[in-house]
Amino acid sequence: GDSVTQMEGPVTLSEEAFLTINCTYTATGYPSLFWYVQYPGEGLQLLLKATKADDKGSNKGFEATYRKETTSFHLEKGSVQVSDSAVYFCALKGTSYGKLTFGQGTILTVHP
Amino acid sequence: DAMVIQNPRYQVTQFGKPVTLSCSQTLNHNVMYWYQQKSSQAPKLLFHYYDKDFNNEADTPDNFQSRRPNTSFCFLDIRSPGLGDAAMYLCATSLKAGTGTFFGQGTRLTVV
Numbered sequence: 654g655d656s657v658t659q660m661e662g663p664v665t666l667s668e669e670a671f672l673t674i675n676c677t678y679t680a681t682g683y684p685s686l687f688w689y690v691q692y693p694g695e696g697l698q699l700l701l702k703a704t705k706a707d708d709k710g711s712n713k714g715f716e717a718t719y720r721k722e723t724t725s726f727h728l729e730k731g732s733v734q735v736s737d738s739a740v741y742f743c744a745l746k747g748t749s750y751g752k753l754t755f756g757q758g759t760i761l762t763v764h765p
Numbered sequence: 766d767a768m769v770i771q772n773p774r775y776q777v778t779q780f781g782k783p784v785t786l787s788c789s790q791t792l793n794h795n796v797m798y799w800y801q802q803k804s805s806q807a808p809k810l811l812f813h814y815y816d817k818d819f820n821n822e823a824d825t826p827d828n829f830q831s832r833r834p835n836t837s838f839c840f841l842d843i844r845s846p847g848l849g850d851a852a853m854y855l856c857a858t859s860l861k862a863g864t865g866t867f868f869g870q871g872t873r874l875t876v877v
Contacts, residue, residue, distance in 0.1 A: 742808075
């Protein structure tokens, strides 16, 4: 079945540091890939997405590129802010009725 | 703004006492989902509606039921909540042919 693996966390960075959160997936067919962000006590917000190989999703300074050859969708940001502190989930949506399969989540803490 | 709205944000129920969580959407999306998210874990799909068709995940306990009286509303019923059912419950929607999935802010359920 479909699965998503994220790098183990938590991740702690200083403000303006470079961020990478690794995500790899296993799926049949050609899934769509997503990054969601969850702030404490809140639901999930769609951060960015990519629907086919070599697509780059971007939003609010975050980027991720759909790499089919390495089955990866790593999240990057050049300069993090304290307000980026949250839990980040990588997810895929396969062909089956739009079900999202999530990675285990990565807690990001950014210090001033 | 169009959105997915969950009520209440926080719900406290007694062990064994039936409880209903509600979700409404103004996006006019065909598909509605209920996810369960326990502390520090990824969301887990319980079931979804594809228009009026109900689809249960194989490992969703019988204790969980759902109703969708119309396109805009969906309810999650927990018939006899146990302590292990304490979690964040997330409602989400998507278009039949689209790739984006939009989440509500969640209902935090506490069982006492």
